[in-house]
Amino acid sequence: MKRKLFLLTAIILSLSLFLAACKQGEIDEAKAKEIALNYVNNMFDVNETQASVEQDQLEYYRDETGALVTAGDGNSTLERLYFVRVPEETAIIQYEVAILGSTGEVLYASRGTSSIRLTDAQKKQAEELYAETSEWEDLHVAAMQSLRQACFDWAKTKLDESRPVVLDANRGETPGVKQRQFGHSYYVVTRDGRVYSVSMQWPSMQVLSIEVIND
DSSP: OOHHHHEEEEEEEHHHHHHSSOOOOOHHHHHHHHHHHHHHHHHHHHHOOOOOOEEEEEEEETTTTOOEEEOOOOOOOOEEEEEESSSSOOOSSSSEEEEEEETTTEEEEEEEEGOOOOHHHHHHHHEEEEHHSSSSSSHHHHHHHHHHHHHHHHHHHTTSSSSSSEEEESOOOOOOOSSSSEEEEEEEOTSSSOOOEEEEEEETTTTEEEEEEOO
């Protein structure tokens, strides 16, 4: 429940902008599943075909500036959200997608680390990093630089953006030296002004989550 509340709070940041955009009309569960599977397969380079769908509602208010917030005075409005999870029947969720019911827009997508497999070369990298005993050495610096470059390359390909701006901006903590694998998050800004938060894992260089911050 705490995880869902966190997601709903994050989603409110971009909800007002999506509602202001041109709507395609309410989507149903079947359409939400189709959108989510296409998104998962494209963004995470997999080939999933089955998923479960859960509906939820987000209550929001308008503040004095017209922005949408999760608390306020006056009349509230309810917005439908779909949470699509892959695979369909398991206690471990490998992929999860949050979709706005009124537009079909994907607001958030994530993958579980259990779906990631390291290559032999990546396992070697992880062991070499773990073997470093100093607080912060060249291997750690190189690892962070390579992860940021991987995020840049991913954004160019998946977000169809030739020159994205990738910013750390304190989106994640510096990894400890005694870790074989670690994740880090970055803001990605594209030419059209859209801002994403992208979390990636080292040394797999796989995306763990994609969140639309604003549009």
